[in-house]
Amino acid sequence: QLVESGGGSVQAGGSLRLSCSASGYFYWRNCMGWFRQAPGKEREGVVFIDSDGITTYADSVKGRFTISKDNAKSTLYLEMNSLKPEDTAMYYCAANRVQDCGDNTREANFGSWGQGTQVTVSS
16 A cells, blocks of 8 residues: 655745655565656656666656655655646656566556645746
């Protein structure tokens, strides 16, 4: 089970940190990622982290977002800085069916999803 928290409303240039609490050892060993879906748009991958810590970022968030994992707490984080209005979306935590993200970062590769947390950035 994956449970996100930490969303909210901020002004452009602000920061938020999202958390995703993972229960179940199976999920924690796999590739995990954050997706987002803006109104009227398809869900898109934001950032992924392998079981060994290798990360992959979407170009739109490189240099602004940072993904990390706290193994002791089984929690995945997404630190978001320099937020822009176009970052407004529902953000979802997801766990892949495999350990290595590699080429397996399509939405269909992720079998477990959280309920989402809303991020709203105003200009």
